[in-house]
Amino acid sequence: MNDDSRREFLKTSAAVGAALAVGAMAAGTATAADAPALRLAYGYQHAPVPCHSIRKASRDFREADPVSLENNYGGAVRALNTLRGRLAAAAADANTPPFVYTGLKREQLLRTGSVVLHEQYFAGLGGNGQAGSAMRSRIAASFGSYDAWEVEFRKIAQGLAGGSGWVMLGYNEALGILENHWMADHATAPAHTRPLLVLDMSEHAFHMDYGAAAARYIDAWFANLNWETVAARA
Amino acid sequence: MNDDSRREFLKTSAAVGAALAVGAMAAGTATAADAPALRLAYGYQHAPVPCHSIRKASRDFREADPVSLENNYGGAVRALNTLRGRLAAAAADANTPPFVYTGLKREQLLRTGSVVLHEQYFAGLGGNGQAGSAMRSRIAASFGSYDAWEVEFRKIAQGLAGGSGWVMLGYNEALGILENHWMADHATAPAHTRPLLVLDMSEHAFHMDYGAAAARYIDAWFANLNWETVAARA
């Protein structure tokens, strides 16, 4: 922190501390009835969504990985909720150097991605794997054919199979284009993109049931896709 | 590529090649009149948006960096347009291993982020830096106060100042929350988030005019913000 930024920070930090205290008081666990805009940057506490039960109930998935997935997702929710308090304290402390603060922000971004993407992964399951004709046409219009889309999607998934990460079919709101994306971790994502479909390639999503045989996990995922929820987001 | 995935790939690659050829024929440089859904995953060619002229015309920015920014943005557009052709060829070649394909996908993601974020950065400039009362209230409702928001935003920017990256004020559509985010590079982003405001902390955005004095660049950026375009996205 150079002299200029320290000076500026000291000027505002007292006011910030007071503002954050108000924020913390107003916060609470969100419910469906909350108006989104009232969720607090420093105070919001996320309640885990029980949609992982969808995967547990899906054909072709056995018991081991759903439990592991649930633990992993639950851990991300708890970490994210703790991080907000840490961020509020660090932001209100005039001695926090920017490079210490960004360490916390990276962890927040990572857990935010984990929570959002796991919830969309869970919500996309529980179906029979058959895409309706409208979605097939829409995909074909972008990728040349539905099969060409699936080939690319599977290839990206296989390329991540030895590590971890996500594959996303997303609509880029800024460029107006429907594309598949490789995402190396929870903090990697295409900016300003609405996910239609996400596949979790973390080993906790398949390793206990399928080991290194990622292709069989990907098959099971395709076979249990709920294309109605996909279409609802498209 | 294991035997299973190679076999599956060979089955579909002939069809894919044909589909992509059709896609390539149908493609062309997009215009404002294009229906977004028709933009092709492998064939779309992005036309650079001339909004960087907004920064050139802004008070408090001198000439050197806008030129550098334009070169940088233009390079990302050209790279992205080239990458689509490379991806189409690699996807249609049955011998492309997944880990080679994901190398291309990472570069595509990186350039997609660069194009999207630079365009939003340019579009957010050209104003007088005064946020309207509606935006101030909305920000205060999330961050405790408008000042608390600005303190965090500046601190993240300072934490990135020795390297590169972006700061984003974004609305997370999945969690219903307005937050600032640290983004280490063009491929780092919060998933499913609509950007309201992005600040380019790449050295090409400020180094030629401000050197290592990032705080003065951040001041200039705040002073030239066009809060009407921000409000229009909110």
Place this chain on the structure above:
Amino acid sequence: MNDDSRREFLKTSAAVGAALAVGAMAAGTATAADAPALRLAYGYQHAPVPCHSIRKASRDFREADPVSLENNYGGAVRALNTLRGRLAAAAADANTPPFVYTGLKREQLLRTGSVVLHEQYFAGLGGNGQAGSAMRSRIAASFGSYDAWEVEFRKIAQGLAGGSGWVMLGYNEALGILENHWMADHATAPAHTRPLLVLDMSEHAFHMDYGAAAARYIDAWFANLNWETVAARA
């Protein structure tokens, strides 16, 4: 690729093609007797080291994860060997844009890290977990005490437990300092640092046997450390 770099590249690419062809002919699977300096940047083919049998034979590790680890390590070796051929072809092709080439280089770096780190992880096992007094003293001299070192090492491992990555105790040859490092993936590492001890926090290293209970895996790893191999590298 701008005009300047393209021109320069065209000048040298014929010579490069010839040189790489010679390299490819001279290459072969390396054996222990190879002089290191003769291993070819584009032609070297790595032979998997059978040291993963050490983990299989270790107390406190069951059967499932060693098999998974071996598959994962073997896949990295195969990918790396394939990538060298792809790099040689791309380097010799005057039409390869730099941003396509760097996609391949990232994948090479990732697999190089996977091979090197897995081999050191395997080689560090098979012992009784008791550090000798020389290593305890050396660690205590850097960290204040042996226990302080272990507390930090475990905390880093726990911080990676929900995702993947490595923890390294390494000697930084440039700064002359013995430190623990957090490494997010195979391509993250401290520059110019000799690893003494590496812990694999990839889920394939523990998930099948321990699920999300990373702490028990870390206990098992500490209990089976071979401190004599650690001391030999120190």
Place this chain on the structure above:
Amino acid sequence: MNDDSRREFLKTSAAVGAALAVGAMAAGTATAADAPALRLAYGYQHAPVPCHSIRKASRDFREADPVSLENNYGGAVRALNTLRGRLAAAAADANTPPFVYTGLKREQLLRTGSVVLHEQYFAGLGGNGQAGSAMRSRIAASFGSYDAWEVEFRKIAQGLAGGSGWVMLGYNEALGILENHWMADHATAPAHTRPLLVLDMSEHAFHMDYGAAAARYIDAWFANLNWETVAARA
């Protein structure tokens, strides 16, 4: 932090706090006479090395970027020195969750890389750009020819030109192989590799003098390489 890890941490944290206090007392700014092994993981304070004067004195580099480089390098040294104190405090606090601690460790790794790599970049300059015959032969033995090496090195540099990062010619001590590596940021590196030559592709290294014309900067760097220092590290 789950119950198990919290319990374990509480057991040892009192001892850790005492040990770190001793470490902090023994620490001080290092001098060339310090025995490397006594440098303290939590207490060592790095003194900036004045080797950046080498670049200032080099033909073909003008004044602007060396100053910017020095600021950037100096900032990394100061941040790293501050981070050690933050890490000691966080490690000694039983309430520090692992995911908060790893945020600090990432920032430490990033600054450690910045310090090490900048110092090697500076030390590699000040020469006439002519590699001696021994180094030319050694490089040719790995890459097929010296020219093939240079073509790959330049291509990697061009691929990083729109963002930031490093190119390294390094000897992988574990695999016994001399290779070029793409490094996306200060925290990206090949594990267990001794750098012979590093090129800084951060925009602060060239933007003020060369703008987006990275190829001319790379030319200037090659023309001023001190191959004697490279050979001394080989």
